[in-house]
Amino acid sequence: MKNKYYPFDTLCNNSYITYKARIKAHxxxxxxxxxxxxxxxxxxxILIILSIVRLMDAEMVWLEGKKLDLIIVALSIQLIIYSVFQIYINSRRFAEDMFKSYNSLHKFYLRVSALQDKERKSESEYKKNIDEYNSILExxxxxxxxxxxxxLRENSGGIHNQLQKSDGTKNLLEEKINNGELSKYGVNFIIATxxxxxxxxxxxIASTLIIILFLPIRFPTQ
Structure with missing residues (x-):
């Protein structure tokens, strides 16, 4: 039975690309x-500094009216967003899960790569590996x-011999754009955003810092 009926090469390529993508995700x-x-x-x-300034009843040039209060409110909102991010996003757990996932994908890729050297492969063997691949993704x-x-952009050359470039493209992303599989503008938009x-x-934070740097403090004379 020929290899083309059970595309281990495609499975190998997909597992490698997914492995690299999940490294990027991690x-x-x-x-x-x-x-x-x-x-x-x-x-x-910064909130501590501004609170000390307020307690010392210091005057800040260009801080007229409620500007200082607005800065304190803005920084407080940032802290609330940060707290929500830490509590509900739980990025550390996501990072650990992604780390385990790409390690499993790497081991899977190495094992499936070796299967391509076999002359005969069974349908059950192929389905078993497909199921394992899907389980790792989950x-x-x-x-x-x-x-x-x-x-894709950082994967220059080819994953296997069949992916080696002969058309002058620098990486897999450029190849897919040239082949019409992906839109150049769509890809650039997603990467930029x-x-x-x-x-x-x-x-x-930089915007807040610039504002504060241009607010020199002048303490009242005794």
Whole structure:
């Protein structure tokens, strides 16, 4: 029975790409967690400073009316969002699940790669491996299109000999775009919005920091 009836090569390629995508997902989740931790610590630190300023009855240039109160409210909202993120998102558990998933996928990929060297394969053997592959996928939340496209973009060359490039493309993502499987603008939009989502807390913190840096404190004379 010929190999083409039981496409172990396709299963091998899919498991490798998914393995790489879930590595990206694990890295993204950990980065998001670190950024949100920074948001929580920084917001708390600035709130303490502003509270001390208010207790000392200091005057802040360009802080007219309720501007100081608005800054304190904005930082308090950031802390609430951070608390919700930590309680309900539980990114650490997601990261651990993703870590276990891509490790299992890597082991599966290595084992299925070896099966391609066999001359004969049975239908039951193929179905068994398909079931195992699907079971591994269910051990964690799925990776996002952002993770998937980044894994394709960074996978230069080919996974196996049949994927080696002869058309001048640099990576699998470029190949799929050239073949019309993916839209270049759609891919760029998803990647761009993905990075914005990851770093949006930093953007918010940076904006707050710029405002505070341009508010020099002038203490009242005794």
């Amino acid at each position: 890295q993204r989740i950990r980065l998001e967690e670190n950024i949100w931790n920074f948001v929580g610590i920084f917001s708390s630190f 051990t964690s939340a799925n990776h996002t299109p952002f993770d998937y496209y980044r894994s 993905g990075y914005i989502k990851i770093y949006s807390p930093i953007i918010l």
